[in-house]
Structures are given as C-alpha cells and as structure tokens.
Amino acid sequence: MNYRLSYLLAFALCFAAAFVSYASDAVSPFMTNVYGRDYMLLNGKWNVIVDLYDQGEKMKVFENRTPASNEEFYEYSFDGGLRLNVPGDWNSQVPELKYYEGTVWYARHFSAGPQTGERQFLYFGAVSYRCKVYLNGEMIKEHEGGFTPFEVEVTGKLSDGDNFLVVQVNNRRTEDAIPALAFDWWNYGGITRDVMLVTTPEQYVRDYFIRLAEKDSKSVAVSLSMALPQETDVRIDIPELKISETVRTDARGRAELVMKTPKLRLWHPDSPVLYDVTLTCGQESVSDRIGFRYLDTDGTDILVNGEPVFMRSISFHEEIPQRKGRAFSQADAQMLLSEAAALGVNMVRLAHYPQNEYIVRLAEEMGIVLWEEIPIWQGIDFEDEGTMAKAQGMLREMIHRDRNRCAVCFWGVANETKPSEARNAFLMSLLDTGRAMDTTRLYVAAFDLVYFNEETRHFEMDDPFTENLDVVAVNKYMGWYHPWPVPPTEAVWDVVPDKPLIISEFGGEALYGQHGDRNVASSWSEEYQARLYEDNIEMFRHIPNLAGVSPWILFDFRSPYRFHPTNQEDWNRKGLVSDQGYRKAAWYIMHDYYMKMK
Ligand code: GCU
8 A cells, every 4th residue: 555545544544533532522521611501600608617637527527417406516517617718729818728738628508409301510610639529418529630620410419498518628749649749839729710500401512622624724613412312403503604503413412513614714813713602402502702723733833724823922820929829710810811911922831730711711812822731740650550540530621621712722741751661651641532532732741851962062852752742842941950051142952853842941030129140040139030031032042943932930929849038938939020910120031032023
C-alpha cells in the first residue's frame, strides 16, 4: 500500500474515531453548561463545624440531631456557631483558619421538593480538596479534586419543604493527591465555587460539544447526548446564522451532525466573535455562547484559523491577592483578566489547575486565549495507580467542562516533571485520554529541564517525551534561579527546534516599592527585577522557534514556603503587580515588549 493511501486511511480512522469518541464519551460526569440550565444558587452563609481530629463522622454530625428527651444531649450543633461564605476558601475568612489543613463540616437548610416529571441535581463548581455530600442525613456523593465540578442527582431524595445539606470538606495534603505534598501556592480549603440546585425535565440534552467541523471553516459539527437513551428530536438554533436544524438522536440518545454555515465568522483573539446557540428538546432549552475557530501548528508556528499567532501570555493563580483568598466570582474574573489585558496579552496560562468558569467565559468574550492544565505539579507519584486514576478523572472533568469554550486552545498535562518510564507512561495515558475526548486543541506540557551545554555553548533539553506534544513549553528562570552562563545577547537556544516553543515561566522576585542595586538579586528590588526582564527579553530574540512567552506571574501570590521575613512573608514576589495591585517597574518592561508586538 503506498504511503498516500496509508496516510489517508490513518486520517479517516482518526476522523471516525474522533466522532465516535465524542458521541460515545463515557457517561458524562456532570451536565454540560450548568449556567445555561434552570438552577437555584445555594450560595451564602453556611454554618460550619471545624473538625480538626476528624471526629464528626463518628459523631454523625450530618444527622444534625437535637435532644428529644431530658436525658439526650449532643456535643455538636450547626446552629449558633461559626458561619462561612460559600463560595469561598476558609483560610481568608477566619484568621484562625489561615493555615488550617483538615476537615470542616459545612451545613445549610434549603427549601425545595419533588417536582412531578422533573429531575433535580446538586452541582458544585469545586470543593477543595476532597468531600462527602450528605442530604437529609444520607451520604450521597464523594469527590476528590479541588478544581473541577461534580454533581449528584437528588430526584426522589428531596423532602417537600425543608432539606438539610451537609458537606464534609477536607484539604489535607497527601502523597497520592494531585497536587501532592508540597506546591508553590496556598492550600486553600473550602467550598470554593458556586453551589446550585439544578432542575431539568426527565429527558434533556445532558452533554454537547459544538465546534468547527474538522478543517472546514464554514461548517459546524455538533455531538450531543441525551439524559435518557431514547430517540429524541433536538432543535439547534443559531439565530445570527439563520440556522434552525432538528436532529433525531439514535436509540441511545446520541446524535452527530454537521451544519453548513456559509456566513460563519471565526473567533480570533483580535475578533472574539461568539454566537448564541440554543438546543431545544421538548419544553427544555439550554443556551450557550459559542466561538468557532481551529488550531494547528505549522513547523514552529502556532496557527489560529490558519494564521500564525505569537502567544503574548501571562500566568495567574486563581487568587485575589488584596483579599488573600481564592477567586470565585464574575467580579474577581473581571479584575484578573482586565489586569492581564492591560499588560497587552492575548493569552493567559491558568496556573496550575482548571480555574472557575467565570474566568474561562470572560476570557472568550475578551479574546484571550487560555492554556488550562491539571495540577500535575512536581512531586507526583507516577508509579501509583490511584494517582493515575485521579489524574485521568481530573483531565476528563476539565475537558468535559470546557471543551465548548473556544478561548481554551491548550490542554496542559504536566508542569516540571522529571523523565522516567513511569512519568512517560503516565503522561502518555493522559494525552491518549485527552485526544480521545478532544482533537480540536493543542496538547502541551511545561518542562524545567533546559540546561546550558558547555561544549556546544547552547541551551539544550533532552526529553524525548516532547515528541508526543503539539507544543513544548519551558520554565526557565535566567537571572534568578540560574545565573547567566553567557550574556543574554549570546544565549542561543537549541530546544525542540522543529516544534513551537513557549517560555511558560520566567521571572524573579521584587518587593513592590523596594529599591536597590539592579545587579544584586538579593536586593529583592524593582530595579533588579526590571533588569532581569530586560535580559530575558534580549534572550528571547535568540530563540528561533519561539512561539510565545508567559512571565511568571501577574500578581504576587501566597505560598507557605516563601519564608523571607521582610521580602516575602508567605508571598511569592514574582508578580509584575504587587499583592495590593501596584505595578512594579518590570511590568512596564513587559508591557512595552508586548505593545511593540501587537
Ligand atoms: C516553578 C513552578 C511555579 C513556581 C515557580 C517559582 O517553575 O512552576 O509554580 O511558583 O517555579 O519558583 O516561583
């Protein structure tokens, strides 16, 4: 068989597999686009019990008992004690909980009841880090992973009127967790994102993936699956494109279709076009705002809609430094992304975990490309099968939640892992899982393995695993963790020369308002940080396959192992912007570099 035929056959098999995989996606872990559904927010003040010694389960506090006779008493009550805001981490709400790692029981009443012909679900945007959910005294769901949603059906479990919801939350770090025992950000605990009671009809569109058809910028592909395995008519409306098509699902409740969209305008960072899309089945409809674009690489270029785009990026943690707490709201998303946009970026690397949907959805409105990753961050035990299963679950949940979000262009599977057979097998299985769910995005990982080769006098990296990635990223702290072996003007890079390379982290620390010698790192001065940025930008000019840069990091952020008593005080000071929102001198260096590129 000549190579052309085999190539075409391979492509056809991939194409078919891609469609089959979208449709046959394992039972979706939660409904797509919860914000487009009929929901009641369960946010607000919840009553809590801080359970440092994990006694609450044995005491069955989730039963919320009160004395029924003169002889009875209970050594707990949710009423009249501490209350915490939901969503929100507990660390920033109560001074005594700043460093707390352990169990906190959350509880609240809510009024609901069985609805004939309807189904009800409890949906949690994220709980950090593991939890058990109890409804009216019965344990109904467990989840592990602090950065992705989960839901549990409560149809038939709701009392008519008052219901009592208890969530046991635990954020203790463990060796087999993801992230594991030590990581350079604050270990926030709590119900850190929105909580909802969602109501649907018995039959509804549970999952959909709407995107540009493969390599055809004038057709839209739709994969959808219903809650019940029944043939069902679903109407798809895209009013602006004058599209209204009805598709009948198969007996499994699944359907695939491609719709011609001759007038479609593509989403691009410079023109973030989004369309209102509504899927209607019977009385239920779910609406979304979808952007259509396609991604590719060509040699060392990253292409958006066939055009090379240099990624002018920045990273930020899901944290509001002024509040010393996790970000969770629309207003928080606005603050973070507007400060990123002010720098002149067209991309944000959401470090180091999936961040809340407000950030993702606002980024696509603003035309900001996103790199989303799961927190495979140093210190992961790649030999542990349980850890592998958790990583798979987190990746699936991240892709399932955001695969309709056009701003997300990169799925990141790891940050700073060391080469080993176990690591390669672990990451390869993540790539296989990701590509089975979504072939419309580029897969990336960040490495910290670049070294200076004294013989060739080049910066090099030896990690064959990079062959499996669409884009390779490198964290390299020249001038901070690594002194310059040669002047920046002579820094020649020979790192994966045939692929697009993103510098996914570089930078150094400075305490805002502290001034000192631009040649002395330990001055922790704005002058030193600014000079470091000037030197790195000079080095970037000598990286032939550079496709993007992402300074570490937009804001100073909290980290329990940044010990210096005056320069750090539990803050990592690599921010271009201080924890109070003031821009350091280096911000202006980076801003100038980006503005000249626009
Ligand atoms: C690492 C890591 C970051 C960390 C940074 C630092 O590269 O990816 O999460 O904060 O370096 O040391 O500041």
